[in-house]
Amino acid sequence: MxxxxxxxxxxxxxxxxxxxxxxxxxxxxxxxxxxxxxxxxxxxxxxxxxxxxxxxxxxxxxxxxxxxxxxxxxxxxxxxxxxxxxxxxxxxxxxxxxxxxxxxxxxxxxxxxxxxxxxxxxxxxxxxxxxxxxxxxxxxxxxxxxxxxxxxxxxxxxxxxxxxxxxxxxxxxxxxxxxxTDSKPLIQVPEVPPNDVDKAVAGHIMNLIEDGSVIQLGIGGMPSAVGSMIAHSDLKDLGAHTEILVDSYVDMYEAGVLTGKRKAFDQGRMAYTFALGTQKLYDFLHMNRTAASYSVDYTNSPSIASQHDKLISINNAIEIDLFGQVCSESSGTRQITGTGGQFDFIFSSFKSRGGKGIICLSSLKEGKGEKKSRIVPTLTPGGIVTVPRAVTNYVVTEYGAVDIKGKSTWERAELLISIAEPDLREDLIKEAEKMKIWVKTNKL
Known part of the structure; x- marks a missing residue:
């Protein structure tokens, strides 16, 4: 023809x-x-x-x-x-x-x-x-x-x-x-340079990653910091099964850390559904069989992604309340992003043998003046629940990592307050007491 x-x-x-x-x-x-x-x-x-x-x-x-x-x-x-x-x-x-x-x-x-x-x-x-x-x-x-x-x-x-x-x-x-078209280059989205808080959060996340883990990174400073640390680590045979492919995956691959050899399927290939990054990423992807572009009902399907052992999902959040509800897409009623694949991968990671779904956030909201915690008693009115409390697994701030899966409401409150900004923990305890999710035997 x-x-x-x-x-x-x-x-x-x-x-x-x-x-x-x-x-x-x-x-x-x-x-x-x-x-x-x-x-x-x-x-x-x-x-x-x-x-x-x-x-x-x-x-x-x-x-x-x-x-x-x-x-x-x-x-x-x-x-x-x-x-x-x-x-x-x-x-x-x-x-x-x-x-x-x-x-x-x-x-x-x-x-x-x-x-x-x-x-x-x-x-x-x-x-x-x-x-x-x-x-x-x-x-x-x-x-x-x-x-x-x-x-x-x-x-x-x-x-x-x-x-x-x-x-x-x-x-x-x-x-x-x-x-x-007029042949303009594709839009480039450089990874956000991590700050000291991002690096501290990433350090805690690194302790949760094992050899042979399959990595899903979200976009932002914290996931970028994790990707950079992985590229400079001695981890072995990591894989990629992700929604978004960013420059960090190229760094991990070129460092020899990401090989995909231990993946359950798509071995040796990075499975993804879209890519956003710099020209370095786009040049890497061109006609490269190391990466495999799939429709999103393949990459993000819990029944598919969870077949990989040690699926590690790392995603940002805007705030999380003491019940474990995660808001990652709005500030009150103001829409910021969308649900995207965060729910998909947090859910899939728990179904994966040895998997971990990780929500990461700084302990404090950005801004000058009064300190405002990202770990809050209840979500800001109008805030959208991206990950329901029953699905939330690991939560990480610069003060540590906690696993709230399978925990009662008072245990969740205790764990989350333990990684909140220290100066604001007493206030959070008082609010937890009012909400009947605190017991006197709690110790931080």
């Missing part, structure tokens, strides 16, 4: 591509670094021609112009399944709404509830077999494509070709329109 002829037949200008969107349509954007940042401004330019177009994104890099251009939300109603920094800014202006989802359920949720009129997202250039690769954002992209009436791909020649895995590409026969 002559794929080049079909390619040329489907190649259109960006102005022509966005004309397929009609008033009332639902438009699904590609995810993370593969969002349609080239087509988005062209769609925004059609604002005055359109009404009530609903757009759905996932961690859009920067500010989606369909939201910025329409402060009344009469023309575009912008939504996100997981917030980026830009989505958060738009949410604060009432220009973005959050769609709650547990990540491993994404493809099933899309299949059951999310018909789309148009899909548009970045892909790599077409290969000789007629496939466009989803590059660094497999996620639940193909699930959305299957539910979309029209599929538009914007070809980016700077995107790495990421081998699978599964569902990591789309064939030209499934594509309706092709747009060639």
């Amino acid at each position: 002559d794929f080049l002829t079909e390619y040329r037949r489907k190649l259109v200008s960006p102005e022509e591509a966005v004309k397929v969107v009609k008033s009332g349509d639902k438009v699904a954007y590609g995810h993370f670094a593969m969002a349609p940042t080239f087509l988005d401004p062209y769609l925004a330019q059609r604002k005055d021609e359109l009404k009530a177009v609903k757009v759905y994104a996932v961690v859009y890099p920067g500010l989606a112009q369909v939201a910025v251009c329409d402060p009344t939300r009469e023309h575009f109603i912008y939504n996100s399944w997981h917030f980026s920094g830009g989505d958060r800014m738009l949410h604060d202006k009432n220009l973005c709404n959050f769609v709650p989802m547990i990540y491993h359920e994404g493809p099933a949720v899309i299949e059951r509830y999310c018909d789309a009129d148009v899909f548009m997202g970045k892909v790599t250039p077409m290969d000789s077999h007629g496939y466009f690769n989803f590059s660094v954002a497999n996620s639940d992209t193909y699930a959305y494509i299957k539910k979309s009436k029209k599929v538009i791909v914007e070809v980016c020649d700077k995107a790495p070709y990421c081998l699978g895995g599964n569902l990591e590409a789309i064939h030209i026969s499934e594509v309706d329109m092709i747009v060639e």
